[in-house]
Amino acid sequence: MTAGDPETGPGFPGDRRASGGLGAMSGPPVSRVAFMVTCLGDLFYPEVGVRIVRLLRGLGVTVEFPAGQTCCGMPLFNSGYHADATDVARRTIALFKDAEAVVVPSGSCAFMVKHEYPSLFTDPAERRDADALAAKTWELSQFLVRGLGRTRFRSEIRGRIAYHDSCHLLRGLHESESPRAILRSLEGAEFVELPASDECCGFGGSFSVRLPEVSTAILDRKLKNLEASGADCLVACDAGCLMQMRGGLGRRGSRLRALHLAEVLAPNE
Amino acid sequence: MSEPELATPFRERTGRALGDRFLQQALDIATTKFIVLRREAFENLPEGDRLRDRAREIKEATLQQLDRHLDRLIDEIERRGGHVHFATTAEEARAIVLGIARRTGARTAVKAKSMATEEIHLNEALEAAGVAPIETDLGEYIIQLAHERPSHIIAPAIHKTRGQVAELFARELRRPGLSDDPEILTRVAREELREKFLAADLGITGANFAVAETGSVVLVTNEGNGRMSTSLPRVHIAVMGVEKVIPSMTDLVVFLAILARSATGQRLSVYTTLVQGPKRAAELEGPDEFHLVLLDNGRIPQIAGPLREALSCLRCGACLNVCPVYRQIGGHAYGYTYPGPIGILLTAMLNGPTSVKDLAHASSLCGACADACPVRIDIPRMLVTLRKEVNEQRIAPWTERVAFTILGKVLTRPALYRLARSFGRIAQRPFARDGAIRRVPLAFGEWTRSRDLPAVAPRTFQEQWAELERERAR
Ligand code: SF4
Numbered sequence: 001m002t003a004g005d006p007e008t009g010p011g012f013p014g015d016r017r018a019s020g021g022l023g024a025m026s027g028p029p030v031s032r033v034a035f036m037v038t039c040l041g042d043l044f045y046p047e048v049g050v051r052i053v054r055l056l057r058g059l060g061v062t063v064e065f066p067a068g069q070t071c072c073g074m075p076l077f078n079s080g081y082h083a084d085a086t087d088v089a090r091r092t093i094a095l096f097k098d099a100e101a102v103v104v105p106s107g108s109c110a111f112m113v114k115h116e117y118p119s120l121f122t123d124p125a126e127r128r129d130a131d132a133l134a135a136k137t138w139e140l141s142q143f144l145v146r147g148l149g150r151t152r153f154r155s156e157i158r159g160r161i162a163y164h165d166s167c168h169l170l171r172g173l174h175e176s177e178s179p180r181a182i183l184r185s186l187e188g189a190e191f192v193e194l195p196a197s198d199e200c201c202g203f204g205g206s207f208s209v210r211l212p213e214v215s216t217a218i219l220d221r222k223l224k225n226l227e228a229s230g231a232d233c234l235v236a237c238d239a240g241c242l243m244q245m246r247g248g249l250g251r252r253g254s255r256l257r258a259l260h261l262a263e264v265l266a267p268n269e
Numbered sequence: 270m271s272e273p274e275l276a277t278p279f280r281e282r283t284g285r286a287l288g289d290r291f292l293q294q295a296l297d298i299a300t301t302k303f304i305v306l307r308r309e310a311f312e313n314l315p316e317g318d319r320l321r322d323r324a325r326e327i328k329e330a331t332l333q334q335l336d337r338h339l340d341r342l343i344d345e346i347e348r349r350g351g352h353v354h355f356a357t358t359a360e361e362a363r364a365i366v367l368g369i370a371r372r373t374g375a376r377t378a379v380k381a382k383s384m385a386t387e388e389i390h391l392n393e394a395l396e397a398a399g400v401a402p403i404e405t406d407l408g409e410y411i412i413q414l415a416h417e418r419p420s421h422i423i424a425p426a427i428h429k430t431r432g433q434v435a436e437l438f439a440r441e442l443r444r445p446g447l448s449d450d451p452e453i454l455t456r457v458a459r460e461e462l463r464e465k466f467l468a469a470d471l472g473i474t475g476a477n478f479a480v481a482e483t484g485s486v487v488l489v490t491n492e493g494n495g496r497m498s499t500s501l502p503r504v505h506i507a508v509m510g511v512e513k514v515i516p517s518m519t520d521l522v523v524f525l526a527i528l529a530r531s532a533t534g535q536r537l538s539v540y541t542t543l544v545q546g547p548k549r550a551a552e553l554e555g556p557d558e559f560h561l562v563l564l565d566n567g568r569i570p571q572i573a574g575p576l577r578e579a580l581s582c583l584r585c586g587a588c589l590n591v592c593p594v595y596r597q598i599g600g601h602a603y604g605y606t607y608p609g610p611i612g613i614l615l616t617a618m619l620n621g622p623t624s625v626k627d628l629a630h631a632s633s634l635c636g637a638c639a640d641a642c643p644v645r646i647d648i649p650r651m652l653v654t655l656r657k658e659v660n661e662q663r664i665a666p667w668t669e670r671v672a673f674t675i676l677g678k679v680l681t682r683p684a685l686y687r688l689a690r691s692f693g694r695i696a697q698r699p700f701a702r703d704g705a706i707r708r709v710p711l712a713f714g715e716w717t718r719s720r721d722l723p724a725v726a727p728r729t730f731q732e733q734w735a736e737l738e739r740e741r742a743r
Contacts, residue, residue, distance in 0.1 A: 044723040046730035080656030084677030171636035204633025209715040216719040247720030
């Protein structure tokens with residue numbers, strides 16, 4: 001794969017689905033990536049980041065970690081604080097300027113970088129840098145499948161696994177196939193479809209605390225669907241959704257789990 | 270115009286809706302059905318994507334020359350003996366309709382479903398002027414009997430269960446023991462309405478489209494009441510937003526192919542009524558007078574404004590059906606004429622940004638609306654733009670603005686970020702157990718009332734990185 005050009009698609013407007021196939025990008029393989037851990041990944045789910053680093057190393061990829069990372073700025077952007085979001089974006093762009101490719105464990109942060117960053121800059125040079133970062137940034141499942149051409153992994157857990165389509169990965173980056181391709185061919189676990197897997201989990205960043213009752217009602221619907229699916233574990237590729245779904249499962253004392261994709265993939269020792 | 274729901278704060282309105290068992294049941298059944306039907310309808314239409322793109326292009330191109338198309342429309346209607354009026358505000362629109370009613374000595378008006386007349390609160394104005402409005406669409410008829418307002422753009426009584434409708438009819442129409450079979454309920458309503466059609470002086474409708482080149486006003490309905498409202502009374506008044514004009518009949522075909530599919534999953538609606546001016550000499554049916562009221566009411570400034578895209582809306586309601594927030598709270602909780610994701614944008618358009626201070630945040634930005642929209646309106650993006658406007662005009666509370674400014678500082682300064690991390694660890698100490706927090710005060714308390722919150726990890730990723738690097742070196 002080249003350092004650039006994961007399929008980006010046009011962003012939110014209209015459901016033009018990703019081309020469907022799982023074509024890897026052409027060009028020489030990238031052997032070096034910079035990892036963007038994201039704020040939630042850093043503070044709350046460091047074990048996910050650790051697993052990703054080991055997983056990628058096991059696949060022969062060198063992982064760098066540019067120091068001084070904070071957050072992609074999406075909370076600021078989505079709440080309409082665009083000047084502040086632009087400052088954060090500018091910093092992030094500088095931090096990853098020299099990276100060959102950037103891997104992000106959350107679809108929403110990847111969407112922010114790939115889709116919203118370029119919209120924040122009017123200065124041509126800054127816009128060019130934003131576009132360059134957008135072009136070389138990958139959400140994890142996309143990187144594994146479309147970037148590295150890998151779908152076969154051993155499972156870290158037993159039982160039935162369902163997949164939740166995170167909104168930004170599905171409708172923002174038009175990706176529904178890569179995570180499923182991995183989960184379907186997992187050795188040692190069984191993949192089941194989650195009813196209404198494309199419906200929001202109710203997180204929505206600050207939405208979850210501005211309208212907590214509505215957010216939780218939406219979550220209830222998601223968890224009911226999880227129960228109906230017969231799965232033991234729900235996988236997602238977004239730390240925000242996981243925070244919401246785990247939070248709900250934990251509070252209900254459920255035996256079901258919500259895990260990041262990286263948590264069910266055994267590293268290649 | 271006062272909106273009665275607004276006396277209660279938005280969050281409380283959502284709470285009430287969530288606690289209403291009947292509403293929850295009715296919404297769940299109806300929106301789920303609409304979602305399935307829409308999906309099936311488009312699965313059977315391979316050219317669906319192309320038609321949607323084309324429809325959007327037509328809307329965009331028309332907006333670019335809106336005045337030219339409106340001029341043509343006016344010419345064609347007048348040439349056929351109809352009258353066209355222009356209303357800059359809702360008040361002007363009401364005055365025009367009332368003027369016609371007065372001049373023609375009208376006492377009753379049959380109405381076909383129309384969001385534009387809801388928008389200008391026409392029924393109240395008619396009643397005050399001594400003209401009895403009679404809603405003839407079944408859903409509108411139900412809510413008129415119940416003295417309510419529509420809670421959905423195309424299914425005004427979506428918030429009511431069958432049982433509730435049967436009870437309402439039994440009570441209001443004095444028909445005790447009525448079954449809740451929808452067919453029987455429809456028949457009862459038709460019987461009640463038949464007389465009224467024949468006696469009505471005015472027929473008042475909206476319009477789904479108006480075709481400039483032919484001067485045709487197009488009504489899409491499923492009950493045939495549109496046709497009866499336009500043909501039986503001696504005067505027909507159509508009220509329509511200016512953005513509904515389309516250039517040609519060829520364009521109309523494109524829109525008709527996607528409108529019903531998006532709205533109800535039908536290939537076509539049962540009735541597509543084209544009205545071209547009043548009855549002509551040789552014709553047997555049709556009104557003696559035909560009036561079209563073109564409504565601006567905040568639309569025209571948006572042609573060059575941030576909400577421009579919303580002017581392409583066909584009012585199909587698909588974005589409501591798929592919206593996780595709408596599906597939980599229904600239409601009334603929004604508090605204004607137009608509910609759901611597109612409704613928030615239209616509310617801002619009609620009433621200014623202050624009106625959507627809270628509503629702009631009534632979305633998880635999940636994008637399902639943009640996905641379902643037949644003309645691919647990027648609603649989430651405009652919601653974010655509205656949020657920005659609400660902040661910049663200082664309509665958002667200052668506490669919130671300060672909090673986000675601080676967040677901005679923390680996220681651009683790693684030292685502050687690390688400080689916040691340490692602070693979080695200390696602050697969570699009394700609350701965290703096994704990596705989860707079950708109850709905290711302040712903003713996160715809103716989270717922990719119903720969900721566990723993860724605790725800041727004992728060692729964050731950044732704090733583990735050096736070790737990971739050593740691991741590699743080994
Ligand atoms: S915004 Fe789109 S989906 Fe929503 S009512 Fe309008 S046309 Fe339909």
